[in-house]
Amino acid sequence: MKEIQNIGSELLRFDIKPSYQRIKIYDYLLKNNIHPTVDMIYKKLADGIPTLSKTTVYNTLKLFEEHGIIKSVNIEENEIRYDVQTHIHGHFKCEQCGAIYDFDYNYNDLKYSGLENFILNQTDVMIKGVCKTCASKN
Amino acid sequence: MKEIQNIGSELLRFDIKPSYQRIKIYDYLLKNNIHPTVDMIYKKLADGIPTLSKTTVYNTLKLFEEHGIIKSVNIEENEIRYDVQTHIHGHFKCEQCGAIYDFDYNYNDLKYSGLENFILNQTDVMIKGVCKTCASKN
DNA sequence: TTTCATAATTGTAATTATTATAAAATTAAA
DNA sequence: TTTAATTTTATAATAATTACAATTATGAAA
Ligand SMILES: [Mn+2]
Ligand SMILES: [Mn+2]
Ligand SMILES: [Zn+2]
Ligand SMILES: [Zn+2]
Numbered sequence: 001m002k003e004i005q006n007i008g009s010e011l012l013r014f015d016i017k018p019s020y021q022r023i024k025i026y027d028y029l030l031k032n033n034i035h036p037t038v039d040m041i042y043k044k045l046a047d048g049i050p051t052l053s054k055t056t057v058y059n060t061l062k063l064f065e066e067h068g069i070i071k072s073v074n075i076e077e078n079e080i081r082y083d084v085q086t087h088i089h090g091h092f093k094c095e096q097c098g099a100i101y102d103f104d105y106n107y108n109d110l111k112y113s114g115l116e117n118f119i120l121n122q123t124d125v126m127i128k129g130v131c132k133t134c135a136s137k138n
Numbered sequence: 139m140k141e142i143q144n145i146g147s148e149l150l151r152f153d154i155k156p157s158y159q160r161i162k163i164y165d166y167l168l169k170n171n172i173h174p175t176v177d178m179i180y181k182k183l184a185d186g187i188p189t190l191s192k193t194t195v196y197n198t199l200k201l202f203e204e205h206g207i208i209k210s211v212n213i214e215e216n217e218i219r220y221d222v223q224t225h226i227h228g229h230f231k232c233e234q235c236g237a238i239y240d241f242d243y244n245y246n247d248l249k250y251s252g253l254e255n256f257i258l259n260q261t262d263v264m265i266k267g268v269c270k271t272c273a274s275k276n
Numbered sequence: 277t278t279t280c281a282t283a284a285t286t287g288t289a290a291t292t293a294t295t296a297t298a299a300a301a302t303t304a305a306a
Numbered sequence: 307t308t309t310a311a312t313t314t315t316a317t318a319a320t321a322a323t324t325a326c327a328a329t330t331a332t333g334a335a336a
Contacts, residue, residue: 074264105250109247110248111243111244112265114241123264124265127259
């Protein structure tokens with residue numbers, strides 16, 4: 001889990017003005033490292049912030065990503081998920097419980113053929129299968 | 139490019155009844171190895187088959203995938219793309235021209251940490267960047 | 277403190293991809 | 307030819323996301 005002492009100054013470090021909503025959203029992401037969807041974030045925070053608009057959640061996450069403080073992950077077809085973990089790592093989605101796990105892989109050993117003279121900006125490794133917990137239940 | 143002599147018998151090989159629409163859709167996928175979206179497929183085929191329904195395209199692609207004759211790829215957030223190439227390979231998306239390229243990588247050298255006792259069913263490697271053609275123009 | 281400009285938030289409507297459903301058309305079997 | 311099963315079609319319903327304009331909050335100048 002990512003440890004941040006002061007959320008406001010962390011946002012400022014990324015040139016993001018720390019409004020009340022932005023702080024709450026980043027705080028949620030830090031404390032819930034579950035790659036949540038917009039809807040999950042909105043529903044959880046709407047309890048504590050009754051005036052919160054889903055548009056604000058969309059705007060904020062877009063802003064966060066543009067400023068590089070979070071990453072979006074494209075795991076399932078129909079929804080974007082968000083990740084405070086910005087270092088290079090892969091994602092595993094359990095086909096049974098739906099949970100998403102982080103994992104590390106040997107990024108530097110990856111060799112490609114067919115991409116000569118291409119400029120590579122971002123690599124994502126996605127694996128689907130059955131997680132340890134679900135596998136032991138079967 | 140995948141070479142198929144008889145589309146009808148190839149569909150039958152995968153236990154798919156070769157209806158007129160199914161043959162046309164599979165034929166399109168074989169001849170247009172561009173990882174098209176449902177909409178791209180529908181629009182192109184609707185010229186030749188005026189009665190074609192988009193629902194049929196959705197149904198057919200779903201059926202094809204269930205029978206393992208094609209794969210769906212999840213490259214951009216908001217849309218599914220389809221691929222007749224079913225062997226393990228990666229996908230590169232050019233951020234400038236939007237084209238999607240296939241590439242090969244050393245699948246067996248991929249080493250993970252954090253997935254001990256997990257069952258891995260499907261691995262996808264996605265890279266974003268600038269393709270050779272676009273890079274040479276800049 | 278009041279005034280004003282700017283930025284952030286909100287609510288609503290519009291867009292887009294996808295799924296659900298039921299009727300119509302086609303195919304295959306009796 | 308009847309009949310049943312399968313496939314296709316049209317339409318409506320969902321769901322995620324974006325567009326947009328009004329409202330609210332913030333912060334500096336007067
Ligand atoms: Mn992650
Ligand atoms: Mn491919
Ligand atoms: Zn699981
Ligand atoms: Zn390009």
